[in-house]
Amino acid sequence: MRLKRKLLILLLLLVVIIIIGLIKGAVNIPLVDLLLKDNQVIFNLRLLRIIAAILVGSGLAVSGIALQAILRNPLAEPYLLGTSSGAGLAAVIAVIAGVSRIYMPFAAFLGAVLSIVIVYNLARERGSIGDKSLILSGVIISIAFSSVIVFLVSLFGNEAMHEMNWWLWGSLQVYDYKLLTLIAFPVIFGICVIYLFAQDLNAICLGEEEAMHLGIDTQNIKKVLILVTALVSASLICVCGIIGFVGLIVPHMMRLVVGPNHKVLIPVTCLAASVFMVFCDLLSRTLFSPVEIPIGVITAIIGAPVFIILLKKGKKI
Amino acid sequence: MGALLKINNLYGGYYKEDVIKSLSLKVNPGDFLVIIGPNGSGKTTLLRLVTRVLNVRKGEVLYNDENIFKMDLKEFCRKVAFVSQDITIDFSFTVMELVLMGRIPHLKRLQFETKKDIKIAQEKLALTDALSLKDKRIDELSAGERQRVVLARALAQEPELLFLDEPTAHLDIGHQVQILDLLKKINRDNNLTIVMILHDLNLASAYSNRIALLDQGVVFKEGKPEEVLTYQNIEKVYKTLVLVNDNPVTGKPNVVLVPGDKS
Numbered sequence: 051m052r053l054k055r056k057l058l059i060l061l062l063l064l065v066v067i068i069i070i071g072l073i074k075g076a077v078n079i080p081l082v083d084l085l086l087k088d089n090q091v092i093f094n095l096r097l098l099r100i101i102a103a104i105l106v107g108s109g110l111a112v113s114g115i116a117l118q119a120i121l122r123n124p125l126a127e128p129y130l131l132g133t134s135s136g137a138g139l140a141a142v143i144a145v146i147a148g149v150s151r152i153y154m155p156f157a158a159f160l161g162a163v164l165s166i167v168i169v170y171n172l173a174r175e176r177g178s179i180g181d182k183s184l185i186l187s188g189v190i191i192s193i194a195f196s197s198v199i200v201f202l203v204s205l206f207g208n209e210a211m212h213e214m215n216w217w218l219w220g221s222l223q224v225y226d227y228k229l230l231t232l233i234a235f236p237v238i239f240g241i242c243v244i245y246l247f248a249q250d251l252n253a254i255c256l257g258e259e260e261a262m263h264l265g266i267d268t269q270n271i272k273k274v275l276i277l278v279t280a281l282v283s284a285s286l287i288c289v290c291g292i293i294g295f296v297g298l299i300v301p302h303m304m305r306l307v308v309g310p311n312h313k314v315l316i317p318v319t320c321l322a323a324s325v326f327m328v329f330c331d332l333l334s335r336t337l338f339s340p341v342e343i344p345i346g347v348i349t350a351i352i353g354a355p356v357f358i359i360l361l362k363k364g365k366k367i
Numbered sequence: 368m369g370a371l372l373k374i375n376n377l378y379g380g381y382y383k384e385d386v387i388k389s390l391s392l393k394v395n396p397g398d399f400l401v402i403i404g405p406n407g408s409g410k411t412t413l414l415r416l417v418t419r420v421l422n423v424r425k426g427e428v429l430y431n432d433e434n435i436f437k438m439d440l441k442e443f444c445r446k447v448a449f450v451s452q453d454i455t456i457d458f459s460f461t462v463m464e465l466v467l468m469g470r471i472p473h474l475k476r477l478q479f480e481t482k483k484d485i486k487i488a489q490e491k492l493a494l495t496d497a498l499s500l501k502d503k504r505i506d507e508l509s510a511g512e513r514q515r516v517v518l519a520r521a522l523a524q525e526p527e528l529l530f531l532d533e534p535t536a537h538l539d540i541g542h543q544v545q546i547l548d549l550l551k552k553i554n555r556d557n558n559l560t561i562v563m564i565l566h567d568l569n570l571a572s573a574y575s576n577r578i579a580l581l582d583q584g585v586v587f588k589e590g591k592p593e594e595v596l597t598y599q600n601i602e603k604v605y606k607t608l609v610l611v612n613d614n615p616v617t618g619k620p621n622v623v624l625v626p627g628d629k630s
Binding site: 119122124176246249250252253255256257259260262263264265266267305309310311313 | 382415418419420440441442443444445448449451454455456457458459460461464465468469471472474476477479504524
């Protein structure tokens with residue numbers, strides 16, 4: 051079957067890219083020496099980055115799929131509910147307030163949650179969530195929070211703010227494996243929940259009323275999925291910062307490759323986004339080593355042309 | 368045997384005002400009931416109320432004497448299916464994927480379609496003469512093909528009652544007759560009760576066993592085509608002059624428009 055072949059190719063790609071990711075870096079380690087005790091520290095660091103890349107890739111891309119389907123909007127992406135600017139604002143405030151670096155992820159998480167709560171409540175009309183008002187509230191809150199970030203940075207800009215830079219453009223430099231384990235739970239849980247709704251997402255693609263005629267309680271599913279995707283993006287953002295593009299573009303790419311059926315699309319996208327992120331991370335740390343390019347920059351530079359090529363091949367998204 | 372669907376003194380519509388006001392109507396098993404009426408008379412709103420898309424403000428809708436709003440939504444969708452007027456699908460599902468969605472009311476969460484579901488989907492596609500399209504993407508289909516596929520999806524729900532909102536809206540006369548012939552055949556052979564909205568009074572006359580003429584949210588007249596489609600009723604509700612004669616083939620009323628300034 052053609053689908054099985056596509057899955058196999060992606061799986062092989064993932065294995066190959068993980069191996070390259072382990073070998074390559076500031077120091078190249080030959081494959082045979084990878085498991086030697088001398089190399090253990092580097093091996094562990096690189097493995098953590100790869101795990102982070104896989105979590106970020108699958109988490110953001112699957113959230114993107116869910117939001118694009120429930121809002122029937124191709125521009126929907128995981129940071130739609132203002133999580134990125136909410137987290138960013140909280141982190142900037144924490145830096146200014148001199149909060150220790152250890153607590154930064156928690157500040158970011160709180161900021162993300164706060165913005166979700168605000169956006170969600172702004173979008174509620176008579177007990178149901180309007181698609182357009184949700185998108186608009188998200189955009190408005192994002193703009194407002196971003197302006198406050200810039201305002202604070204220009205007033206209090208100092209050395210500490212340089213640290214913010216990696217964070218606003220994303221980095222997979224994981225300092226703390228415990229934190230990574232901690233966010234793995236909500237991210238994997240979120241992906242599983244979204245997959246549970248695969249069939250419902252298919253029906254919702256046809257429109258809310260059409261889905262209701264197929265026995266699907268659209269409003270409740272929408273609420274559940276908005277909260278789940280927000281949880282996923284808030285968790286990821288507090289460890290890896292803001293990584294754009296992957297949640298927006300990988301779902302579209304995979305729709306072009308395997309079609310819109312979510313039962314197939316979700317697992318395929320998990321694999322593809324993992325490959326994409328591990329690859330982008332590899333580039334971000336090897337291309338101009340020892341300088342590390344923020345991963346958000348790489349995802350956009352790589353993703354845009356790939357996407358344009360797929361789009362020009364003529365299939366509809 | 369009693370009515371399949373009973374609408375009793377129904378009020379409802381949109382947030383600010385009721386479009387349907389004190390409307391009562393019965394649908395009997397095996398009916399081919401056509402709802403007609405001018406724009407804004409509440410035809411589509413009525414269908415949206417009785418398929419639970421909109422909330423009823425007052426009155427009740429009974430399916431086999433059970434209040435539809437108290438039924439489990441999936442159970443309701445195993446009995447009642449709906450084909451909307453214009454479905455624009457931005458996602459390019461294949462025909463087979465779309466028709467299989469009709470099986471959703473029969474599936475539990477996480478339950479994938481079985482061979483039986485696929486067989487049912489194929490049967491329904493064959494019934495609507497669309498089996499050859501099964502691997503095509505829906506955005507590649509013509510309007511007529513798409514209408515047959517959407518119908519197959521509704522039939523895959525294996526409903527007892529099928530609502531359709533202007534199934535012939537974007538079709539040429541050849542395809543209009545094709546789809547209505549098909550519905551008539553399914554109505555007769557598979558004992559599927561059908562309620563549909565049509566704008567074309569002559570199609571309504573030719574295919575229905577009963578017609579309900581709606582005006583300003585109430586049933587103005589309901590009965591056999593020859594009882595409803597009189598020039599008095601039509602002129603009163605549609606506010607335009609018509610002639611009504613007999614269709615030479617079916618013997619049913621044939622409505623002829625009178626163009627020009629009639630003042």
